[in-house]
Structure formats: C-alpha cells, structure tokens
Amino acid sequence: METDGLAQTMRSRWTQAPGRPALGFGDTWYDWQWVGENATRLEEALTAVTYPSRAPIAVIARNRPAQAGAILGLMATGRPAVVISSIQSPDGLAADILRLGVQVVLGSPDDLRADAVANAMRTTGVLGMTVAEHGSPTFDVETPVRVEWAPQAIDPDALVVMLTSGTTGAPKRLTLGRRATLSAMADLTAMLGECEEPGETSPSILFQPLANISGMYLLMLLAAEGRPAFLMERFRAAEWAEAVRRLGPSWLWLPPAAMQMVLDADVDPAHLSSARALRTGSAPLGDSVRTRFEERFSIPVLSHYGATEFCGIVTSLSPDDVAENPDRSSSVGRARPGVRLQVVDAADGAVVALGELGILEVQADRLGPGWMRTTDLAAIDPDGFLTLHGRADDAINRGGFKVLAGQVADILRAHPAVADAAVLGLADDRLGQVPVAAVECRHGVLPPSSEDLAAFSRSHLLAYQVPVRFLIVPSLPRTGTMKIDRQAALKLFASAG
Structure with a gap:
C-alpha cells in the first residue's frame, strides 16, 4: 500500500489507537481499526482486478458508514475519490458516470443495480463494486472485470474530485489537492478551537451531503485531524438536537435553513447547552433568524464564507469579533490566515474603495498566488470585515x-x-x-x-x-x-x- 503524508497520519491512528472512535451512525461508533480495514480491503479488491495504483475511483456518496468508509479508505491509499452526488435519480447517476469517464464506481447494491446505472456501466465497460451496507467492510465486483485498463493521467497530489457550488461561475468538477486540503484542515482546526477549551476536541455532526464541500470538509477533518464525526443521512431537527445533547459539542454547524427548522421544531434549549457558538454559511442568513436563534438558545451565531474552489473556508467571524461589536454579526468575518480579499469593479476590474460594493476576489496561499474572481457582490469595511450582498449573476434587469x-x-x-x-x-x-x-x-x-x-x-x-x-x-x-x-x-x- 503506497502512502503519503495524509495516509501515514491515518495509518498511525489505526495502528497506535485502533479503538479510538472515528465515525458514528445511529447507535454505533466505528473505530480507527474499522477505517484501516476499509483501506486494506478496498486496496486488496482493486489489486485483485489489477487496477493501477493511485488511479481515481468514483463513489456514489451517500451519508452512510459504508460510503464514508470507502472515501476514507481511498484517502488512506493515495487514490483520488471522484464524488458522485446520490441526491439525484438513477438516470442522473448514469449520466454522471458517462460524463466523468471513470473506470471504477463504488456504490450500494441498490445504486449500482438500478437499470439506468447498470446499463451505463455495461455500455462503457465501467467496473462496478458494491460496498457492504452492514458488518465488516467488503467490496464485491458487480460487473465483468476489464481485460485491460485505459491509460489515465495520475496526479499524486489529488485527494477528492467534486462538483463546485458555482461561487466562481457555473458549477464544474474541481480537484482538491492533498497539500491544500491539509493546510485548510489545520486552519479549520484553529477556527473551531476558538470555541473550544485548550486540548478539547468536540465531535462534528455531519449531515451535509458528502458530495458537497461542507460535508466533505468534516470527513476530511476526521481524516486529517482525527476529529470524530457523527454521520446523519439527512437533517431532521429533532434527531440532530438529540445528537447534540448526547455528544455535547462545544460548537454547532448549521446552514440558515436548518437553523429555521430547529426554531420551528421547538427544540429544548437545554439540548444545545454545551455549545459556545454556532457557525453558519453556504446561504444568506436573515437577521430575523439570527436574532431569534440567539435569543432562544443563548448561543452566538458566527457566519463564515467559503467554497469548493477555495478548498473550504476563507473568512470567518470569531466569538471575540461579535462580543466586541454586535453590529458585526451580519458580516461573514475577516480573511483567515493566508487569505487576502479585494472587491473590484465589475466593468474594469479596478479595486474599489473600502465600503463600496463590487465583485469579490480571493487569493489563498494554499491554492497559489493567483486571484480568483467570484460571482458574489460584496463590500469590505475599514476593519477588514466582509459583507455579502447577493450574487452578481442573480441581478435582474428590469x-x-x-x-x-x-x-x-x-x-x-x-x-x-x-x-x-x-x-x-x-x-x-x-x-x-x-x-x-x-x-x-x-x-x-x-x-x-x-x-x-x-x-x-x-x-x-x-x-x-x-x-x-x-x-x-x-x-x-x-x-x-x-x-x-x-x-x-x-x-x-x-x-x-
């Protein structure tokens, strides 16, 4: 099994602390030994069909232990995971398989045996492997094995290939590199540490789809930093609140729509009493939702801003920011370390004055020296706090x-x-x-x-x-x-x- 920095880190966990909790689901926690078994058995299955080392593998990514374990196994063996969203019809899954040109696809038996998916794999000669939904990790060949594999480019730094959210234009497939991801994970650990006591490591509650950067981010955090993740197939306010009560995390992570669902569900504030802050992003947050959430649960709401194109979060509010000045609560915070922001005129690209509205551009050290132009309208105040004002491509010409x-x-x-x-x-x-x-x-x-x-x-x-x-x-x-x-x-x- 070939290894790199991330793989070595993961291997050290399942060899030195195999019983340490890694991934929770329902009433069961899977330990690091289980993560190691995923890596070993998946690599054995791919070796048995002579699939080239470090070649990419597509995964139909459901928020279930088997699929999450397979992605973790790929991270630990140096193979890029090409993530296919499961939140689509079998026809959509089949179209993705055809569009991506992948040669191996992992998925549940139900996903791979759906008529449209099976036909797509049969037509293109894609090798399908089913993941075991229960019990020990196993990977079984579902389709005929190729006689030979088509040549393909191997990027030794590639970690995950996933669909972007469209922050810098139309959604597209983007490769997240290992070095950039490890840098982003170290910064995320520092950001979460703002809400934790020294030495504390709160578990994360992962309900966002693994095919989205928000969900993949928390799985990457498990791989890179060892932070346990509790997996949910979908967000249900009552189930989420019960998980918070049981796990007692110091921080919470909810998009605005989920915050509204928690308010509507009349969740007992005592269930969330362990949390020192709630971090939110991915969509506009109305002042009404923020105010009602803070008043009901006595938890400060801290916005952040990021995207797949940036390999995660590039700005955030800290607890101290809003404690010093509550008026900053409508901002998405200041640039994270190693990140620079500027707002430019849409017509000529000239940098506008502080406080003026324009198009946001981002430069992050982990991604190189270039500036990335977004489609977000934004303004930066004299203290460096960024406020978003919608998307330029959502402008209506009346x-x-x-x-x-x-x-x-x-x-x-x-x-x-x-x-x-x-x-x-x-x-x-x-x-x-x-x-x-x-x-x-x-x-x-x-x-x-x-x-x-x-x-x-x-x-x-x-x-x-x-x-x-x-x-x-x-x-x-x-x-x-x-x-x-x-x-x-x-x-x-x-x-x-």
Missing part, C-alpha cells in the same frame, strides 16, 4: 434598472411572518425581466397576504425593486445542501399560472 435579488430577499426575510424568500427574475415582454418572490412563512404564524408583502416591500425598497408578484409556498424547494433551488422555484410560478 427595463434598464438593476434589481439585486439578494438584497430584496433580505428585506422580505425581515418581515415577522417570513422564514425565507427566493427572489427571481421572470421574463417580461415589455421590461425584459421583472422580480417575483416565492415566500416560505414561519411555522405557526398566520401567512401574510400578497398585498401585505407588497406594502412591506414598498416601505423598504425603491419602486422598481418591489416584486410584481408574491407566491406563498409551504416550503421553498431546496438542494441537498439546503440552498434554495432557484430553477425549481421558478417552476413554481409557471405551475401557479
């Missing part, structure tokens, strides 16, 4: 007037009856586009009328910014990472007539 969808949605979230809102551009024959808003109401609150929402908007916005139509929905459509699915939200207006 007859020549630019409507920033994120700013309008922020106003709607401030309505006492609104839990969340999606503001979208709808095609219009006369004006080109007009803003419309889909609104999800707070649990147990009388829904407002469209007239009420329009009046509320007019009192806070310019006339051209006010949505021309409001649609009250039971819940906004969301992706697996709890971000609003904007295309699905647009379809709501088409179906509503």
Whole structure:
C-alpha cells in the first residue's frame, strides 16, 4: 500500500489507537481499526482486478458508514475519490458516470443495480463494486472485470474530485489537492478551537451531503485531524438536537435553513447547552433568524464564507469579533490566515474603495498566488470585515434598472411572518425581466397576504425593486445542501399560472 503524508497520519491512528472512535451512525461508533480495514480491503479488491495504483475511483456518496468508509479508505491509499452526488435519480447517476469517464464506481447494491446505472456501466465497460451496507467492510465486483485498463493521467497530489457550488461561475468538477486540503484542515482546526477549551476536541455532526464541500470538509477533518464525526443521512431537527445533547459539542454547524427548522421544531434549549457558538454559511442568513436563534438558545451565531474552489473556508467571524461589536454579526468575518480579499469593479476590474460594493476576489496561499474572481457582490469595511450582498449573476434587469435579488430577499426575510424568500427574475415582454418572490412563512404564524408583502416591500425598497408578484409556498424547494433551488422555484410560478 503506497502512502503519503495524509495516509501515514491515518495509518498511525489505526495502528497506535485502533479503538479510538472515528465515525458514528445511529447507535454505533466505528473505530480507527474499522477505517484501516476499509483501506486494506478496498486496496486488496482493486489489486485483485489489477487496477493501477493511485488511479481515481468514483463513489456514489451517500451519508452512510459504508460510503464514508470507502472515501476514507481511498484517502488512506493515495487514490483520488471522484464524488458522485446520490441526491439525484438513477438516470442522473448514469449520466454522471458517462460524463466523468471513470473506470471504477463504488456504490450500494441498490445504486449500482438500478437499470439506468447498470446499463451505463455495461455500455462503457465501467467496473462496478458494491460496498457492504452492514458488518465488516467488503467490496464485491458487480460487473465483468476489464481485460485491460485505459491509460489515465495520475496526479499524486489529488485527494477528492467534486462538483463546485458555482461561487466562481457555473458549477464544474474541481480537484482538491492533498497539500491544500491539509493546510485548510489545520486552519479549520484553529477556527473551531476558538470555541473550544485548550486540548478539547468536540465531535462534528455531519449531515451535509458528502458530495458537497461542507460535508466533505468534516470527513476530511476526521481524516486529517482525527476529529470524530457523527454521520446523519439527512437533517431532521429533532434527531440532530438529540445528537447534540448526547455528544455535547462545544460548537454547532448549521446552514440558515436548518437553523429555521430547529426554531420551528421547538427544540429544548437545554439540548444545545454545551455549545459556545454556532457557525453558519453556504446561504444568506436573515437577521430575523439570527436574532431569534440567539435569543432562544443563548448561543452566538458566527457566519463564515467559503467554497469548493477555495478548498473550504476563507473568512470567518470569531466569538471575540461579535462580543466586541454586535453590529458585526451580519458580516461573514475577516480573511483567515493566508487569505487576502479585494472587491473590484465589475466593468474594469479596478479595486474599489473600502465600503463600496463590487465583485469579490480571493487569493489563498494554499491554492497559489493567483486571484480568483467570484460571482458574489460584496463590500469590505475599514476593519477588514466582509459583507455579502447577493450574487452578481442573480441581478435582474428590469427595463434598464438593476434589481439585486439578494438584497430584496433580505428585506422580505425581515418581515415577522417570513422564514425565507427566493427572489427571481421572470421574463417580461415589455421590461425584459421583472422580480417575483416565492415566500416560505414561519411555522405557526398566520401567512401574510400578497398585498401585505407588497406594502412591506414598498416601505423598504425603491419602486422598481418591489416584486410584481408574491407566491406563498409551504416550503421553498431546496438542494441537498439546503440552498434554495432557484430553477425549481421558478417552476413554481409557471405551475401557479
């Protein structure tokens, strides 16, 4: 078994502390010996079919021990994991397999035996290996073994290949390197340490999809730093709160939509009493949600900002930041060590003055000297705190007037009856586009009328910014990472007539 720095670190854990907890799921904790068994047995199975060393392996990544163990096993053997999101239909899985051009795919028996997936593998000669859903790790060949393997480029630094969130443009496949990841994990450990006592290592609760950077980040943290991770297949507020009560972590990690779900579920504040702070990111956080969460649970909410393209988090708020100045709570914090930020004019790329709105650019030492331009509108104050103002590509051109969808949605979230809102551009024959808003109401609150929402908007916005139509929905459509699915939200207006 070939090894590198990360692999050596992981190997030392299962040889020196094999009984140390690594991954929890339900009522069971899997130890580092189990992680080692995943690495050993997976490598044996790949060697048996003569698959080249360090060649990439695709994994249909469900939030289950078998799939997480397989990814950990790949990290420990120097093979890149090409992550395929399981939050799609069999046709979508098959299309990913065909698009990626992979030669080996790991997945559950149900995933690999679905007609569309089986046909895709058979057509392209992809080798399918099933992972054991229960018991000891095993990897069984599901399809005929190739006589020979096609030549492929081997990147010795590659760790994980995954789909980006679109922060720097259209979503695309991106390779995360081992050196950059280890640097990001060391910084994440320092960031989490701001909420922990010296020497303390709180477990993380991993419910975000492993195919997303937020979920993969916590699995990488387990691999690189040994921090135990408790795995959940999906977020359910009551189950999550019970896990917090049992595990007693010093910090919590929730996206804004999950924070709202915890509020709606009327979770007992005593369940979260171990936490010194809650860290949040991945989507806009309304002041109403933040305020209600902090008031109910007496836990400061600290925003951060990151993306797959940056190999994780590049800005964060610390507990001291908001303790010194509560007005900073709407910021996503200052640049992490080794990160630089600048805001530029969208037209000519010139750096704008502090406090002015423009397009955010990021430079991180772990990724090299180049600046990466995002699609996020942002401003940086004189103290270096970054505030986001939506996405430039979400701007709606209403007859020549630019409507920033994120700013309008922020106003709607401030309505006492609104839990969340999606503001979208709808095609219009006369004006080109007009803003419309889909609104999800707070649990147990009388829904407002469209007239009420329009009046509320007019009192806070310019006339051209006010949505021309409001649609009250039971819940906004969301992706697996709890971000609003904007295309699905647009379809709501088409179906509503």
